[in-house]
Amino acid sequence: MPNAELTPYLRDRWSPRVFDPTHELSDDELRLLLEAARWSPSAGNTQRWAFLVGQRGDATFTELEKHLSKGNKGWVANVSAVIVTCFQTGAAPDDQETPYLDLAEYDAGQTAAHITVQAASMGLHVHQFAGFDHEGVAEAFGVPDHWRVATGVALGRIGDPATSEVHEKDRSSRKPLEEIAYAGSWGTPLA
DSSP states (O other): OOOTTSOHHHHTOOOOSOBOTTOOOOHHHHHHHHHHHHTSOOGGGOOOEEEEEEETTSHHHHHHHTTBOHHHHHHHTTSSEEEEEEEEOSOOTTOSOOTTGGGHHHHHHHHHHHHHHHHHHTTOEEEEEOOBOHHHHHHHHTOOTTEEEEEEEEEEOBOOGGGSOOOGGGSOOOOOGGGTOBSSSTTOBOO
């Protein structure tokens, strides 16, 4: 059971697979979600992340659907939008310096977390996923070789569970703090 004192945006977070296929995200809502990502922390303020953004029915979304894993094809088709996170892995041809590349993946993860919290504040749900052909997406969208496609962030409103299979794993449990927070030495639980 989550801690009741957590903000509801975190406490009530889960990853549904049942989305409302009629819900549309406005351009302003999508922009606000991307602004939340843009303001996430970044090592040395390098901001070595970027996004591929598709709204259901547009050309980007349609192309992204072609690369989904079998398990994700059905439910992703009903989301309002997908944001694919990408991060820089090497120097661009015109870069003189590339500090903090070792933290770019971590920083990209923070952008996804910021999108998730902002979405919750807007009454939306998020399901982050990695089940797609990353190389195929990179090729289809011309992602430069010094960038890596990371994860998908599916956004929308909850749909009617009666219209689709709800997976029990969508509401996963978490390890107790004693198993993940240590003090003094590795494996010694934080008091």
